[in-house]
Structure formats: C-alpha cells, structure tokens
Amino acid sequence: MKKVGGRFALLGVVVILSIAFFLPSYPSLFHALPDWLKKVLPSKGITLGLDLQGGIHLVMEVEEDRAVEIAVDRSVNSIQDFLVDKKIPVESVKRTGQTQVTIEFQKGDLKSEIQKILEEFPSFYEVEQSGAANRLVYELREGEIKRIKDSAINQALETIRNRIDQFGVAEPLIQRQGLKQIVVQLPGIKEPKRAKDLIKETALLEFKML
Numbered sequence: 001m002k003k004v005g006g007r008f009a010l011l012g013v014v015v016i017l018s019i020a021f022f023l024p025s026y027p028s029l030f031h032a033l034p035d036w037l038k039k040v041l042p043s044k045g046i047t048l049g050l051d052l053q054g055g056i057h058l059v060m061e062v063e064e065d066r067a068v069e070i071a072v073d074r075s076v077n078s079i080q081d082f083l084v085d086k087k088i089p090v091e092s093v094k095r096t097g098q099t100q101v102t103i104e105f106q107k108g109d110l111k112s113e114i115q116k117i118l119e120e121f122p123s124f125y126e127v128e129q130s131g132a133a134n135r136l137v138y139e140l141r142e143g144e145i146k147r148i149k150d151s152a153i154n155q156a157l158e159t160i161r162n163r164i165d166q167f168g169v170a171e172p173l174i175q176r177q178g179l180k181q182i183v184v185q186l187p188g189i190k191e192p193k194r195a196k197d198l199i200k201e202t203a204l205l206e207f208k209m210l
Helices: 002-025 027-031 035-040 064-085 108-118 142-165 192-200
Strands: 055-062 092-096 100-104 124-126 135-140 173-177 181-187 205-207
Touching: 055 142, 055 192, 064 092, 064 100, 064 108, 064 135, 064 142, 108 124, 108 135, 142 173, 142 181, 142 192, 181 192
Parallel strands: none
Antiparallel strands: 055 181, 055 205, 092 100, 100 135, 124 135, 173 181
C-alpha cells in the first residue's frame, strides 16, 4: 500500500507541475487566476509548435545566382563610369555569362590603359585570350562569388525576421537550410496569408513546394 500511495503522490505532483507550466500558455485562463496564484506560476508558458497550434511552414530558396549577376551588372556600370571619367573610348562594356565582364574597343593601343583601369576592381581577374587584340575579358573571383551568395542569404534572413516581428509570433523559426534555402515556421499565426505576402516581397526569394 505504501508503494501505491507513493506512486499516486508522485503522479499528483507531476499533474500539478504540468498544469502550472501549461496554464501560462493559455492567456485567457491564466489571466482569470487570482493575482497571488499568478505570482507563483511561471509567467511564460510552453511555446506550442505547429503540430499543436497550427501555423505556416515555408521553404524558400534564395536566387543566389541572380544575386551574382546583379553584382556583376553593378560592376559593369562602375567600369563604364570609370572609363568615361578617364576619357578612354570603348565600344562596349557588358556582362557576358554570369560572372564575366567583356570590354571591346577599336584601338589596340588602349588595351594597356584599360588593364590599368581594371586594377581598381580587384574582385575581377583578367582571362587570358588568344588573338583578341581589341577585347578584354575579366572574371569574378571565386571568393567574391561566395561572399555575394552568403550576403544575399544573410540579407534575406534579416529582411524576413524584420517583417515577421510585426506579427508578434512567439518564437518563430527562421533559419538557413543547406546552401541556399531558408525555412520559416510561424506557430499560431493569425494572418497566414498576410505573412506569406510580406515574405514574398523579399528580393531574390523563390518559394519551394513541399
């Protein structure tokens, strides 16, 4: 009998503790309690996950290749401005492929001057070519490509967090998954469509179907 009584006592303690920790998770019940009882109970309840209180689960992919292209396009504009400022005439400056900049010019004696100008852009290196007297091709360095991709993901994470903050979701999950995916879990969110629409406005994000 003593063993049975001890088990019932232990069970009673477990039940009481469970109620004490779960009550703050339900604000309507918690606020109805007497003040003296609320003072002895935990002020913060257990955060319920998606399986218990619903919400949204999103997987998005950052278009990191597009981020690289945008960065190279900006460099193209900067190179053009630099050449104009130095009064060096060229036929064209354009992005070729995803990571290359091609500069074409008529006068072969301009080549060394243009090469000197491109030293101001250390993120690129010259690609050796044969028989191309009036053309220079520069490639974006691997280290810079990685930096741009990481920056695109980090910027997307920060933007999503800032937009989710306005919904007051308790402990949202917003994290990187793999190389270029972002996972967002918003338990118990009241306006799932609005949240999705706000997140979709983040640049360079593509929603993935699960």
